[in-house]
Amino acid sequence: MSEGKILVLKMFMDSSDYIYNFTGKLSKTILLIEAPELEFLFRPVKGFFKPVRITPPLSGYRSIIPVYELENGNWVLKPVMLRGEYIVEIGADNNTVNLLYNRFKQLEGVKTRFKFENTVVSYVVENISIQTPDLHVDSTITVKTISPALIPHPLVPTQHIRRFTTSPGSLLWIPYMINHGNLSYNQQDVAKAVLELETCFAEHYSTKQKTIFINYDNKREPALQIKAKYIVITRERKCEEIVWSILRTARIYGIGASRVNGFGSIMIETPLKQRVGGG
Known part of the structure; x- marks a missing residue:
């Protein structure tokens, strides 16, 4: 099970309004739009460790997510808007990564729009790559x-x-x-x-x-x-x-x-x- 790779999607994203929910769900929505046959990987199963992960949109390898901040003793939600270039990573087994690479490769330069809760999000896949972590053991x-x-x-x-x-x-x-x-x-x-x-x-x-x-x-x-x-x-x-x-x-x-x-x-x-x- 240790075999696997990381698909790296460089995308331009734009949202028409503020996003209030966790944006990892937005990344998952994009993946399932393009590869709906992988929906079974995302079904909740109690006590089961799913061999896949996805990131929210990343800027400089920092997640762009709404967070709560404490202001005058009250929790205030700080929403985000998307506009610019972001990275989304998907880690999975080799077959799943290869399938997604081929699927997203067909979309390079194509603009896709979809409704995500209260906003409309558009994205364009600009670049796709596959990474295999190369780790050496140190002290x-x-x-x-x-x-x-x-x-x-x-x-x-x-x-x-x-x-x-x-x-x-x-x-x-x-x-x-x-x-x-x-x-x-x-x-x-x-x-x-x-x-x-x-x-x-x-x-x-x-x-x-x-x-x-x-x-x-x-x-x-x-x-x-x-x-x-x-x-x-x-x-x-x-x-x-x-x-x-x-x-x-x-x-x-x-x-x-x-x-x-x-x-x-x-x-x-x-x-x-x-x-x-x-x-």
């Missing part, structure tokens, strides 16, 4: 969210109980499961994942995290933004293989829950500040 690695993450508790199989921590066992247990081909929740397998992750990784003191509040279908939801620096505890071959394979899987498929709706996409940086995002 430290930094994981940075490019879309906010929803981190379920590894030992409680419900999305309603979340973790707001950067511990490796909490942050990376879902990529671990996907990497090992375990797409359904099993507490014994999850406990093994947490143990191996905590054995090989430890957070560095410089790690930063922030809880933000986003609007998802008119609900104010807390989500996690991080820039987490990890120390590789041991350079034993087993740990090096775990670090390489799990972080590669996390880059492709994301971290946490609701990755198909735009949550949990990451970039990875090495000590040389090389972003692990392409081949």
